Amino acid sequence: MQLALYPQGETVLAQIILVTGGARSGKSSHAEARARALPGARLYIATARAEDAEMRARIARHVADRGEGWITIEAPIDLAGALDRCDGRGPRLVDCLTLWLSNLMLEGRDWEPEAEHLVAALARQKSPVILVSNEVGMGIVPDNALARAFRDAQGWLNQRVARVAHEVEFVVSGLPMRVK
Structure with a gap:
């Protein structure tokens, strides 16, 4: 873990939290x-894309729930680059890895090299990064190949990020449980 110096002069331990x-x-x-x-x-x-009315409403609800005091950076594809560009400016909240993965797969991109770029970027961050991701593999087996490929990729992505994370929390019914 690395120490990060903030403009106010305080030093904090840089950490990755999933x-x-x-x-x-x-x-x-x-x-x-x-x-x-x-x-x-x-x-x-933000990794979401506002491509339809329902998604625009979801994004608006997230913005309203978050409240004032946030600087938003949109990174639907180049998440590793976005993390590198804003490192040192304060804690970053990535919401969410699931939409990021979906964006990659819908563009026909190979998600695995992108995941490796992300993991490498996380390892070099000086400021804290909190990443949100869905746990999608706990339900029924999807009935089509694309959905199964997405479910598997999401599970593998979560495992890769969890390995480099200093903390992992699993949230159930609004209650966080520390996993790592």
Whole structure:
């Protein structure tokens, strides 16, 4: 772990935190609270794309729930680059890895090299990074090849990020459980 010096002069331990859980489990709210507890400007790295009315409404709800005081950086594809470009400016909240992976797969990109770039970027960060990701492999086996490929890729991505994370939390019904 590395120490990061913030503009106010305080030094904090840079850390990688993965917050995972099911849909509507409270993982984003929990991750936001973790970010608010850290010193410095709070940066929100958004991976969602507002491509339809329903997604625009979801994004608007997230922005409203988050409240004031966040700097938003959009990174639907180049997540590793976004982390590198804003490192040292304060804690970053990435919401979420699931949408990022979906964006990669929908563009026909090979997600595995992108995941390796992300893991390498996480290892060199000086400021804290909190990543939100869905745990999608706990339900029924999907009935089509694309959905099964996505479920498998999400599980493998979560494992890779969890390996480099200093902390992993699983959120169930709004309650976080420390896993690592």
